Amino acid sequence: MDYSIESTPLEKLQCDCLITGVFADKSLSPAAQQLDILTHGLIARLVERGDVTGETGEALLINAVPNSKIERILLAGLGKKEALNGKNYRKTLAAAINSLKKLPIKDVVCALAENPVSGCDLTWKIRQIAEVFGDAAYQFTQLKSDKTLECKVEQTRMLAPEAEFDAAGLGLRQGRAIADAINLTKHMADLPGNVCTPTYLAEQAIAVGKKSAKTTVEILEEEDMEALGMGSFLSVTRGSRQPAKLICLNYQGGEKNAKPVVLVGKGLTFDAGGISLKPGPGMDEMKYDMCGGAAVIGTLQAVAQLELPLNVIGLVPASENLPDGNANKPGDIWTSMSGKTIEILNTDAEGRLILCDTLTYAERFNPDAVIDLATLTGACLVALGRVPSGLLGNDDELCNALIRASEIAVDSVWRLPLWEEYQELLKSNFADMANIGGKDAGTITAACFLSRFTENVRWAHLDIAGTAWRTGPTKGATGRPVPLLCQYLLDRVN
Secondary structure (H helix, E strand, C coil), X not given: CEEEEECCCCCCCCECEEEEEEECCCCECXXXXXXXHHCCCHHHHHHHCXXXXXXXXXXXXXXXXXXXXXXXXXXXXXXXHHHCCHHHHHHHHHHHHHHHCCCCCCEEEECHHHCCECCECHHXXXXXHHHHHHHHHCCCCCCCCCCXXXXXXXXXXXXXXXXXXXXXXXXXXXXXXHHHHHHHHHHHHHXXXXXXXXXXXXXXHHHHXXXXXXXXXXXXXHHHHHXXXXXXHHHHHHHCCCCCEEEEEEEECCCCCCCCEEEEECEEEEECCCCCCCCCCXXXXXHHHHHHHHXXXXXXXXHHHHCCCCEEEEEEEEEEECCCCCCCCCCCEEECCCCCEXXXXXXXXXXXXXXXXXXXXXXXXXXXXXXXXXXXXXXXXXHHCCCCEEEEECCHHHHHHHHHHXXXXXXXXXXXXXXXXXXXXXXXXXXXXXXCCCCCCHHHHHHHHHHCCCCCCCEEEEECXXXXXXXXXXXXXXXXXXXXXXXXXXXXXX
């Protein structure tokens, strides 16, 4: 979908459909008021007779607009004026585009950014139009014989006054970059494990690197990892015929000696659990165990597209976790890159094994902050559901910055404790630590494990097991937490 800023007066505007708003108290948004005058009271009559109530998420399509070059009008419910916050604004946008996308409508003008949204400026409101519309238009067709797209909308123009073109233009740039990053993340995640292998992920990272002169990409092979002493990481890939990769994207947009932000994303392209085999039902969704890695690659693309004046490193440990005669076994003990030894009590707790060596590797970049993201624990889904991602970390300032960014991006997180008492659960009689802590507090003990490899850096961990993909009839990747990460990096610039 193509996006642009539009300032043509409504009486001269030509489009297939214009989206405008109605509030729950039956008052009209400014554009709706003007359209009501141009249509001789048509919109007011529809509101008065109850065809549209203005509740959040409601949408009414007027299929014919007399004496106008605007062929259709979509009245989108904005809810109560005082309750129009970022979350409800996005709900309104989603309802609007979803009600239009299957219709023979190619050219849409969205006038919803004119409405006041609590705590949000025009740049943010314009950006959200691109993000939400791009998300709704996404459709995975690569491996289908019928590649017909459900969404017919080809162009979205966002209405903004000429006096605010700079702010609107900035929102457009940010929205386009983030929407592209989300869609790249979703596409990689939706691919099956026989296509999206560790090698394929590495190829996608290389392709992203080629788009920017400020981005370099290095791929570490298994022999490189062996030379570095990454015994924990390499223990996971023993059961796979696909070679593991450690993908390193290095974006240098800031000063040469400025400390970078390092993003680490779990890239398990398929996780059967290894010898501790997962149950069969739902195992197909374990292709999504690389969503953290995909999100890091997508975020680095957005950073480069926006040319942010920061240094950002993306690290993606990519592997498969499969049963095999050579695979990890419960009871095995491996030495990590840090020198700490790990007893494997459950081979299905493999994400932390590839992450811990990558977190140790991240120290060589002398980072200002390290943020890892992983579909790490089913316990996080049990605890928090599919609304927020879990957040844990060793630095309050970093965690609070991520919480603020999540609120702005409407990409929710909820912080969980990382107290010393939980570390006791990782004790092993035979190694420095076990790779699981028992049935209690699984999300927290997984983060406790990772914390032992981040003692020298400011670090935060995002458990995205409940938020990286949807299940059921709408099964598919969400692209989260790309909006959160992009907002956090934008906040660092500002």
